[in-house]
């Protein structure tokens with residue numbers, strides 16, 4: 001049995017890198033940039049007004065005061081989208097927020113800061129200023145936000161809604177990104193049934209349970225940016241399992257990964273290791289010094305497809321996804337290994353040293369305003385109900401025993417792509 005650190009090192013060294021492709025911007029969310037993207041032009045691309053008001057020249061109003069108000073005739077109106085109006089000396093141009101500034105304008109006076117004279121139709125004919133605007137006031141200069149060649153995303157940046165905002169502003173309609181991983185999910189277990197589709201509430205028969213692992217993994221994988229293919233519940237024999245794997249391998253897609261749940265422990269029907277051996281897979285580890293999920297298995301299939309045999313217990317499958325599958329996915333996306341958050345522990349937790357323990361936990365802001373993690377009741381690996389309250393995992397290292405209230409502990413958010421580590 002190897003340690004978690006050894007297993008993680010193997011995952012990081014053996015993770016295949018997802019291939020690069022060009023995708024429309026709308027398809028880029030949650031994927032990593034497969035190259036640097038730079039600004040092609042200045043943004044703003046023209047000087048424009050930050051306020052609804054009047055564009056003026058400084059020389060015309062630098063002596064304006066309540067005692068000596070300055071009156072300027074208004075000779076034009078520029079709406080956003082219009083070409084700039086000319087601004088002659090001794091005049092003002094009415095201008096809207098975002099509208100192109102006249103070349104000669106040196107400041108914009110907000111409409112609420114001036115007295116406005118209107119004609120019978122309501123159009124502004126003149127303004128009266130009682131103070132001088134500061135040079136450049138309310139002007140958004142060309143290139144103040146992005147200059148040409150500014151780096152927008154580096155290679156390996158995970159693209160968020162914020163990156164999409166910047167890329168769209170810069171006219172980027174397609175981006176080099178890594179292809180999504182293509183993950184096939186298999187379930188095992190003669191007792192396991194899929195929930196009948198479209199039925200409001202079904203009840204399983206005697207000695208039968210519903211498949212909760214596959215829907216969980218499918219959803220967690222989609223959150224991780226993967227395409228998911230559900231390959232069903234495989235009959236509990238080595239031959240059926242090997243045949244199912246061969247079927248997926250024969251139709252393997254770029255970025256193919258395979259996950260199964262169950263049948264990796266020591267039971268009479270735990271045939272996954274034998275099926276892999278029959279397929280000449282390279283088993284990199286089977287059983288890791290952790291809880292839950294100790295029987296977890298990781299192998300490379302002959303054509304370089306990573307395979308995870310996750311244990312069948314629901315919390316074991318969840319921990320297996322979070323601490324084995326997710327690190328491999330991060331590496332495949334080209335993201336760095338994930339450091340834990342260090343957070344305060346709300347209450348003492350007693351456990352013997354020996355294994356690394358992944359504890360279902362909930363991080364919340366305490367009455368003192370400081371974030372603290374509570375280890376949830378019900379850590380047994382069959383319990384699903386605590387998953388409803390989990391927003392992350394406290395990790396207790398192998399050499400440590402009890403965890404004391406108030407001490408700093410390692411916390412991994414439920415989302416392995418948490419924005420803190422983007």
Ligand SMILES: Nc1nc2c(c(=O)[nH]1)N[C@H]1C(S)=C(S)[C@@H](COP(=O)(O)OP(=O)(O)OC[C@H]3O[C@@H](n4cnc5c(N)ncnc54)[C@H](O)[C@@H]3O)O[C@H]1N2
Nearest residue numbers: 187189211212213262263264265266270294311312313316
């Ligand atoms: N003698 C030993 N027995 C067990 C050991 C051991 O070391 N020695 N390890 C235990 C640990 S730890 C775990 S975890 C489980 C893992 O078992 P398997 O991965 O072989 O899984 P199964 O036996 O097939 O199922 C375990 C459990 O999970 C339920 N299950 C299975 N698939 C699903 C699914 N898709 N959705 C929901 N629940 C599922 C299944 O009904 C069982 O209750 O082994 C221990 N035993």
Ligand code: MOO
Nearest residue numbers: 292293294316381
């Ligand atoms: O370690 Mo198993 O994953 O607890 O039940």
